[in-house]
Amino acid sequence: MSPRSADPGAADSASLFSLQGRRALITGAGQGIGLSLARGLATAGAELFLNDLDPTRLASAVATLRGEGFQVTGRCFDVAKETEVAAGVAGLELGEAGIDILINTAGIHRRAPLEAMPLESWQAVLDVNLTSAFLVARAVVPGMLRRGAGKIINLCSLNSEISRPTIANYSAAKGGLKMLTRAMAVEWGGRNLQTNGIAPGYLRTDMTGVLTIDPVWERTICNRTPAGRWGEPRELIGTAVFLASRASDFVNGQIIVVDGGLLAAL
Numbered sequence: 018m019s020p021r022s023a024d025p026g027a028a029d030s031a032s033l034f035s036l037q038g039r040r041a042l043i044t045g046a047g048q049g050i051g052l053s054l055a056r057g058l059a060t061a062g063a064e065l066f067l068n069d070l071d072p073t074r075l076a077s078a079v080a081t082l083r084g085e086g087f088q089v090t091g092r093c094f095d096v097a098k099e100t101e102v103a104a105g106v107a108g109l110e111l112g113e114a115g116i117d118i119l120i121n122t123a124g125i126h127r128r129a130p131l132e133a134m135p136l137e138s139w140q141a142v143l144d145v146n147l148t149s150a151f152l153v154a155r156a157v158v159p160g161m162l163r164r165g166a167g168k169i170i171n172l173c174s175l176n177s178e179i180s181r182p183t184i185a186n187y188s189a190a191k192g193g194l195k196m197l198t199r200a201m202a203v204e205w206g207g208r209n210l211q212t213n214g215i216a217p218g219y220l221r222t223d224m225t226g227v228l229t230i231d232p233v234w235e236r237t238i239c240n241r242t243p244a245g246r247w248g249e250p251r252e253l254i255g256t257a258v259f260l261a262s263r264a265s266d267f268v269n270g271q272i273i274v275v276d277g278g279l280l281a282a283l
């Protein structure tokens with residue numbers, strides 16, 4: 018038998034982290050981090066609405082998670098296009114039910130030296146990594162405000178803080194996303210919405226595939242990371258469940274870095 022808490026407001030830790038009865042929309046969830054977080058939230062009890070731009074990827078993710086016994090619906094749309102976002106989230110608000118948790122995961126890279134970066138690459142990266150979080154939140158948040166509760170999690174990056182050559186567009190977008198996270202926290206915090214960011218270090222996904230196949234980069238990341246290795250998408254699940262759950266009700270406007278210690282090291 019567990020000891021009784023002296024604090025009558027204290028809940029047991031399992032119920033603090035439970036997402037039972039909560040509905041989550043996760044963008045860019047066809048693969049990689051989004052798919053991994055989807056599985057993590059579903060395991061904690063959430064019903065899922067998965068978004069991706071790629072219909073085949075999305076259908077496969079939905080089928081896989083359904084096969085694992087989870088309640089999942091797919092919504093295929095481009096998070097960077099205002100009209101598609103509006104159509105994509107239409108119908109998710111049904112009476113008292115709506116989206117309780119929004120995770121903005123969709124993101125892209127278009128690497129190029131800054132002095133030769135085409136405007137199209139600059140704009141595309143800003144649109145998908147930054148503007149999309151504004152567009153999707155703007156579509157979903159009115160329902161959260163009506164119900165008086167909501168959780169928003171934005172996938173930031175180490176590049177919200179530090180940069181390297183060829184990724185100026187990505188760094189600008191992720192730096193902007195960090196400040197959009199804080200702006201959302203400030204704007205909606207008084208109405209019981211909490212907005213936080215997760216800043217992953219280097220994780221093995223399709224996005225980082227060009228780096229993992231390069232033996233020099235592969236080794237550089239291991240040497241640079243105190244943990245001595247790359248991370249896996251599933252290593253973000255604990256942070257995401259925390260930020261999506263009641264356990265984080267007084268946490269707002271924070272960017273939680275999950276990077277094996279890289280940002281702390283010289």
Ligand SMILES: NC(=O)c1ccc[n+]([C@@H]2O[C@H](COP(=O)([O-])OP(=O)(O)OC[C@H]3O[C@@H](n4cnc5c(N)ncnc54)[C@H](O)[C@@H]3O)[C@@H](O)[C@H]2O)c1
Binds near residue numbers: 048220
């Ligand atoms: N992998 C890492 O090491 C790492 C590190 C820091 C931050 N991140 C961030 O985490 C997020 C996920 O990264 P990942 O590594 O899983 O990438 P990924 O490329 O494996 O997956 C991204 C998914 O987003 C989808 N997508 C792209 N554009 C879209 C659009 N316009 N509308 C809807 N969906 C779209 C893609 O189809 C894909 O399924 C991104 O925001 C990325 O910037 C990744």
